[in-house]
Amino acid sequence: MPHYSRRHFLRAGAALAAPAAVGLPLAALPRRAAAEIVFNPQPGAWRTLEISTRFEVLLPTGTTKVWLPVPSIATDYQELLDNRWSGGADVMRLVSDGKYGATMLYAEFSENNRNPVVELVSRVRTRDRATDFKRRTSFKEDPDTLKFYLQPTDLIPTDGIVRKTALAITKNAKGDEAKARAVYEWIVDNTFRDPKTRGCGIGDIKALLESGNLGGKCADLNALFVGLCRAVGIPARDLYGVRVIKSQFGYRSLGAGTSAITRAQHCRAEVYLQAHGWVPVDPADVRKVVLEEKPQPTTVNDPLVQAVRPKLFGAWEMNWVAFNCAGDLALPGSQGPKIGFFMYPQAENREGRLDSLDPDNFKYSMTGREITA
């Protein structure tokens, strides 16, 4: 999330230097033995995940319209089982944006509605993903689809500073895989996860690059991957979703800590490589491991980070559910402007859009669980 400050950089510099300055005993930090560190998602058994979203009108102000994201991605790693909804809304129905196929539950409440609540429960099957880079796929994506995922969006332009940066990063790389890997490594090496970024970030990659402050969260860092790839002619897309359960590989930072997942939204990226089809990537999660997995200071050279870095170019653990890959989305039935991406519940009333990153005042809550029986 771009902000720009002399003070900020001074603090960042101090923060980088401080642990060394006080001689923090690295050996005393809790850590797993190198042999115990495994992060290796592989396609295997399917698991069933359930996401429940509850919305309540907190302050009735004219008609309140609500859009709740529904898992809309159906592939060889995710299948929607069903959606159920209930509540006292005057209108409740599934709608789609018509461009990206992003499905959502639309609910509408009149000002005098006496039961202003809607609850949505979605059940999804998922299994981990891993790309075998030693084998070519026979899958060929539709050329129009590939062309579509080269297009710029409001938040992901592909010209100007984005193209200039992408060309510099990939100048020595030959072929789409080498270029995509160069972009991935550059993001891991040059950005950082900024814990103060609100939500998952704005995702405005031009502002990110122009500010020179390459800090952000998944919507910033993975959007940067998408934009830099598109800028050099490699189709790529963001997928917006939510972490539902903890990581089976023991990474606290790569899973939902509890069943309360109201603030567990996470987006990932895919890049289309001629030899391998759509390849899952997540450089933002590498930076998340750097920041959150163990007490600071942690660098990309830490064994915990080194275990995930090569894997997150090509593999995803599917303890996460994808909602959609929509950008510049016009909410069906809304009078307001398009949204940059659709990862959080959205609502508007007579006074305009509600703050989707303030769930307590919005008001919504989400829970997630694995159904094992």
Add this chain to the structure above:
Amino acid sequence: MRFSRLPACAARAFVVLAAACFTLCAQAGEIKPWKGGATPALALPDLDGREHTLAEFKGRVVVVNFWATWCDPCRAEMPSMQKMADKFGADKLVVLGINYQEGAPRIRRFLEQNPVRFTILMDRDGTATKKWITRIFPTSMIIGPDGRVRHVVVGDYEWDGPAMDALITRLLPKT
């Protein structure tokens, strides 16, 4: 003192790093001439729902400051912005703080902890901000009494310092 135990090489690294950061970011708060053309329209509600437009402040210098509660540099520069407003007085200078896409409850909580008296407007869907600036926060536009944008400041700035005093004084009508 804990720093005295710092190895010499680490101490040197810290000094070099801090100096590099200072050099890199000193440009952040620079005042630059505005080259973006005509002044975009602005019509946004304050925290009580009253709509404000730029036209109502014609004849005064207006500083339009784009900010957000999560933005530390925004918070850092707000006190100096208030001091500047107090120094010139409301008949000469108006500060409009345009909050980016946050709700009134969150903004009110922020202002309880970071009190300012200048007008806060809410850009709930981000449309106004997008018309004015690249989404880098804070960014401030300095508008002359004739309603034309004259200068832009990207990054935080010491608004109550002599450089800003001189600039605003130059923009004000001669009496």
